[in-house]
Amino acid sequence: MKQTLRLGRVAGFAVGVHWSVLVIMVLLAQSLATGVLPARAPGTAAPVAWPLGAAGAVLFLVSLLAHELAHALVARHFGVRVQQVTLWLLGGMAEFRDEPPSARADLLMAGAGPLTSVAAGVGFGSAAVLLSAVRGPVAVVVVLLWLAMINLILAGFNLLPGAPLDGGRILRAALWWRHGDRARAALTAARAGHVLGLTLVLAGLAELMVFGMLDGVWTTLVGWFLVVAAAAEGTAARSAGGAQRRQPRTGVGR
Numbered sequence: 001m002k003q004t005l006r007l008g009r010v011a012g013f014a015v016g017v018h019w020s021v022l023v024i025m026v027l028l029a030q031s032l033a034t035g036v037l038p039a040r041a042p043g044t045a046a047p048v049a050w051p052l053g054a055a056g057a058v059l060f061l062v063s064l065l066a067h068e069l070a071h072a073l074v075a076r077h078f079g080v081r082v083q084q085v086t087l088w089l090l091g092g093m094a095e096f097r098d099e100p101p102s103a104r105a106d107l108l109m110a111g112a113g114p115l116t117s118v119a120a121g122v123g124f125g126s127a128a129v130l131l132s133a134v135r136g137p138v139a140v141v142v143v144l145l146w147l148a149m150i151n152l153i154l155a156g157f158n159l160l161p162g163a164p165l166d167g168g169r170i171l172r173a174a175l176w177w178r179h180g181d182r183a184r185a186a187l188t189a190a191r192a193g194h195v196l197g198l199t200l201v202l203a204g205l206a207e208l209m210v211f212g213m214l215d216g217v218w219t220t221l222v223g224w225f226l227v228v229a230a231a232a233e234g235t236a237a238r239s240a241g242g243a244q245r246r247q248p249r250t251g252v253g254r
């Protein structure tokens, strides 16, 4: 993924954003300022709602970055080289130069991201409860609750069992551990990702056509991305499987 804007190095990793992340920022800030806040904290004036919406969008991106950095930190712990960490339209992406050295490393690298999102969700939720208890501004409590919810949704979605989602990597690690064949495990996880992606595409199209909901476009887009990414993972797994039989394996980037 080409980084449009480099943010610098965080914990030694090259962190950057793709221009498409701006789309997300604007959509999230707008949804907060014109949808969530007016509904949950009626009476919030626009000059307050928009900065709060923007702050919510920025904090969401920060939690997304924390999710990716967690993957990268655990990867480094296991000696896996991290190419870069990028935020883009459909979330974050930590790119590695090597494959995990063991099923255990694979499992921990994959699990670290969703675990961080759950921790962020609990953190934002606790902050909302505390602020509410001391009768803090309702609009801020609403934004904190929204951040808690969106982080928990992020964790839940990423745990769906299909590569390249974290849940797919966890599935791969489990199969690798059980059968001792990494390439075969990766292929199964990629196939699961393909089915998951197609299901999301169909669900998105149904949403769009039957209910006329614009959210359907999003679901279709995410599904299509999964189908394409799962196909790439499948190809990498097949070539890695072939290489494994011929010679000691070299890493395949993901």
Ligand SMILES: [Zn+2]
Binding pocket: 067, 068, 071, 113, 114, 158, 166
């Ligand atoms: Zn992740």
